[in-house]
Amino acid sequence: MSSDPAMPDADELREVLVRSSFGSLSAEHREQLAAQLELQTLDAGQVLFLQGDEADALYVVLRGELEAYLTPDDGGELVLSRMGPSATAGEIQLVMGGRRSASVRASAPSVLARLDRERAAELVSRFPAMLEGVAQVIRERLRRDELVQLLPRLFGSIDEATLREVEQATRWVSIRRGERLIRQGQAGEQVYFLVNGRLRAVLEEPGQAPRILSEITRGELVGELALFSDQHATASVYAQRDSELAGIDYAGFEALVARHPQILRSITRSLVQRGQDAAAPSEQRQHIAILPLGEDVPARAFGAALVQALSAHESVFHLTAERLDQQLGMAAAQLPEDSHFTIRTRAWMYQLQSQYRFVIYEADASDSEWTRRCLRNADEIILLGRGDADPTPSAVEQGLLAEREATAAKTRLVLLHEQPDARPQGTREWLDPRRVELHHHVRWWQPAECMARLARFLRGRAVGLALGGGGARGMAHIGVITALRERQIPIDFVGGTSAGGMVSGQYAMGREPDQIHAAMKDAMQRHKPFSAYNLPLVSLVGASRLRRVAQELYQDIRIEDLWLNYFCVSCNLSTGDTVVHRNGLLWEAVRATTALPGILVPMVQDGKLLVDGGVVDNLPGAIMGEFTGGPVILCDVSPDPDPTVYEHEIPPVSRILWSWLMPHRKKIRAPSIADVIIRTSVLSSLKRREQAEQLAVLLLHPPIQGFGMLEFRSFDALVEVGYRYGLSALDAWQQRAEHIDAPGAAEPADAPDMEPRA
Numbered sequence: 001m002s003s004d005p006a007m008p009d010a011d012e013l014r015e016v017l018v019r020s021s022f023g024s025l026s027a028e029h030r031e032q033l034a035a036q037l038e039l040q041t042l043d044a045g046q047v048l049f050l051q052g053d054e055a056d057a058l059y060v061v062l063r064g065e066l067e068a069y070l071t072p073d074d075g076g077e078l079v080l081s082r083m084g085p086s087a088t089a090g091e092i093q094l095v096m097g098g099r100r101s102a103s104v105r106a107s108a109p110s111v112l113a114r115l116d117r118e119r120a121a122e123l124v125s126r127f128p129a130m131l132e133g134v135a136q137v138i139r140e141r142l143r144r145d146e147l148v149q150l151l152p153r154l155f156g157s158i159d160e161a162t163l164r165e166v167e168q169a170t171r172w173v174s175i176r177r178g179e180r181l182i183r184q185g186q187a188g189e190q191v192y193f194l195v196n197g198r199l200r201a202v203l204e205e206p207g208q209a210p211r212i213l214s215e216i217t218r219g220e221l222v223g224e225l226a227l228f229s230d231q232h233a234t235a236s237v238y239a240q241r242d243s244e245l246a247g248i249d250y251a252g253f254e255a256l257v258a259r260h261p262q263i264l265r266s267i268t269r270s271l272v273q274r275g276q277d278a279a280a281p282s283e284q285r286q287h288i289a290i291l292p293l294g295e296d297v298p299a300r301a302f303g304a305a306l307v308q309a310l311s312a313h314e315s316v317f318h319l320t321a322e323r324l325d326q327q328l329g330m331a332a333a334q335l336p337e338d339s340h341f342t343i344r345t346r347a348w349m350y351q352l353q354s355q356y357r358f359v360i361y362e363a364d365a366s367d368s369e370w371t372r373r374c375l376r377n378a379d380e381i382i383l384l385g386r387g388d389a390d391p392t393p394s395a396v397e398q399g400l401l402a403e404r405e406a407t408a409a410k411t412r413l414v415l416l417h418e419q420p421d422a423r424p425q426g427t428r429e430w431l432d433p434r435r436v437e438l439h440h441h442v443r444w445w446q447p448a449e450c451m452a453r454l455a456r457f458l459r460g461r462a463v464g465l466a467l468g469g470g471g472a473r474g475m476a477h478i479g480v481i482t483a484l485r486e487r488q489i490p491i492d493f494v495g496g497t498s499a500g501g502m503v504s505g506q507y508a509m510g511r512e513p514d515q516i517h518a519a520m521k522d523a524m525q526r527h528k529p530f531s532a533y534n535l536p537l538v539s540l541v542g543a544s545r546l547r548r549v550a551q552e553l554y555q556d557i558r559i560e561d562l563w564l565n566y567f568c569v570s571c572n573l574s575t576g577d578t579v580v581h582r583n584g585l586l587w588e589a590v591r592a593t594t595a596l597p598g599i600l601v602p603m604v605q606d607g608k609l610l611v612d613g614g615v616v617d618n619l620p621g622a623i624m625g626e627f628t629g630g631p632v633i634l635c636d637v638s639p640d641p642d643p644t645v646y647e648h649e650i651p652p653v654s655r656i657l658w659s660w661l662m663p664h665r666k667k668i669r670a671p672s673i674a675d676v677i678i679r680t681s682v683l684s685s686l687k688r689r690e691q692a693e694q695l696a697v698l699l700l701h702p703p704i705q706g707f708g709m710l711e712f713r714s715f716d717a718l719v720e721v722g723y724r725y726g727l728s729a730l731d732a733w734q735q736r737a738e739h740i741d742a743p744g745a746a747e748p749a750d751a752p753d754m755e756p757r758a
Helices: 010-019 027-035 093-096 117-126 129-150 160-169 224-229 250-261 262-275 299-310 319-328 343-353 370-374 395-401 427-431 447-457 471-486 499-508 515-527 544-554 586-593 621-628 652-660 671-679 683-695 711-731
Strands: 040-042 047-049 055-068 080-085 103-114 171-175 180-182 188-203 211-217 236-249 285-292 316-319 358-362 380-386 408-419 438-443 466-467 493-497 565-572 578-581 603-605 608-612 632-635 696-699
Touching: 010 027, 010 055, 010 316, 027 299, 040 055, 055 117, 055 711, 080 160, 080 499, 093 129, 103 117, 129 160, 129 236, 129 250, 129 343, 129 471, 160 236, 160 250, 171 180, 171 188, 188 250, 188 343, 224 250, 236 250, 250 262, 250 578, 285 299, 285 370, 299 316, 299 358, 316 319, 316 343, 316 427, 358 370, 408 427, 427 438, 438 447, 438 565, 466 471, 466 621, 471 499, 471 515, 471 632, 493 499, 499 515, 499 544, 499 565, 499 586, 515 544, 515 711, 544 586, 565 586, 565 621, 578 586, 586 603, 586 608, 621 632, 621 683, 696 711
Parallel strands: 285 358, 285 380, 316 358, 380 408, 408 438, 466 493, 466 632, 493 565, 632 696
Antiparallel strands: 040 103, 047 103, 055 080, 055 103, 171 236, 180 236, 188 211, 188 236, 565 578, 565 608, 603 608
């Protein structure tokens, strides 16, 4: 305290309160507020409070001036704002509590009126309109704090003058989830800077379904292309969740660029990054809502397990209705949107979102105010159900399904399975009525591995294993999987072509590598599917034996019911299109992906003639990357380029046969019909190898050149080669930590038993 000789009297205090953010209160309420205020004086340069201090009061400036400032880690000081008579300081903490987000000091001798937090809480409970008075101030301060964090992306370091310049040129825009910011075809008028939220650019063509082009995340510019190209908007932009943007008209933006040319470099860098495929996991903040599909779904235990899995690598906050009520009181979670107290909820959640990489909202099973708030703020929604429950969509889901696909949040389905001896069934009934990007089955009796896997998907670090085709050589994949398991490399999504589709399908069923080895060896050597030669009208080999192998190995399991996400690839012989099998009977998909053209009869499915996927994509790493968005490991067992130099013309069959029969004659090298057909069908792999190396974090190529592509009699040797090579390759791989979570990373403890049914 300093000794100011002339303290304000009651009349001056009333006049200041009228001009302050409390001016909307009635005279009676202002009098009661004034009675709770304590006067405090500061000398010039004296600190009122420091960033990080515990918040205990709100201040109204009666005389003098305060300045709010930050001290960045790189040194220096940034003045955020200056506050003269009638301005308030500390109002954010009045609403939310916690610690000060900036330091405040007197820039001139000052007199303040102090309202401590306990008295403020009492007044707010009696006069809710008090919050309306400070709501706009709080909103502006929160926006400014976020803007200050993001402006260095455009300007590098910023000073007070630059901050004032940007603030003066800025018009703030708030849009709710599903609302449109920019209409395709409209003339460009403003450049927007996304301060909080998430947007989606959507191409809308007459007579066609809207196509999502990209997502725009915190800190990115919107509308800059129209400015530089002088063209109308080429896509519409919608809010994927409630969003706040700083808008600057073109004239103002051009003036900023003229004074700060470094903005152009930042924009160019942003455009280049936006145009590239995201090779590294996203570091953007994610807001995820868990929506339980039934009152008996253990959402609390699931949320806790997910938070524990995520927190091994990221900052996470688990927000429940009860936790919000404990923080803010007044049953804040269920307050209607138009309540006076909602400003407290918005402000607290706004600040929360800026502090954590992940915010997990745990919604109610019912269509409550809290559920709507969770969904409105979510980038992604997890639909959480019991695997044995009724799959009919709930009333809350019906509202989600009614949203336009172009603006709806990403949705994934998670089904919890309680019984250790039961495999998932009936997943199709869950998926058909819903708009779901991916679904996951969780072994709830032992959820650690499954929850760690789900966390990797949410973080953009799910590991995809794509296995290539190569006939019998594909049995080396089994050994490679064994090596990956031994070196604790997670496998979150599997898929493949031809033999790769066979092996990955077995692994997706939940079988261990030794079980896969035994089952496939027994089936292939017992049925000998490639030995059933027939009259070569349609194929060299009949399909009945391979069908029996597929049905025996995969039974009646559907792809949707596999423990791991899975796909395999075939080719539509009629159109040449790539067919990616993500649903239906697993044995049928495997039968299609292994139908080597000319060797085996094509598979007929839904009127389409399907053959081995090696014709179009024998090493489907790109497909895997589209599904996971994370690191991809490829295993290539296709043939190497053949170094044999043939004569100018392949000699007659009789001459070739004679050279083979005569012991002292030089044997004539000539490709067999099977070699020609198989090599032709996998030529795409030879051309794609360089692309695969660029796409994958690890490309495995076991040394199986000495094995024939139909040499299933060497099953054990092929598995062993894959295993030994896999261990050696993984041990030599020094960059794993850059792309894949380190082995032994913390995993969540097992969740408690499922809650009893109502």
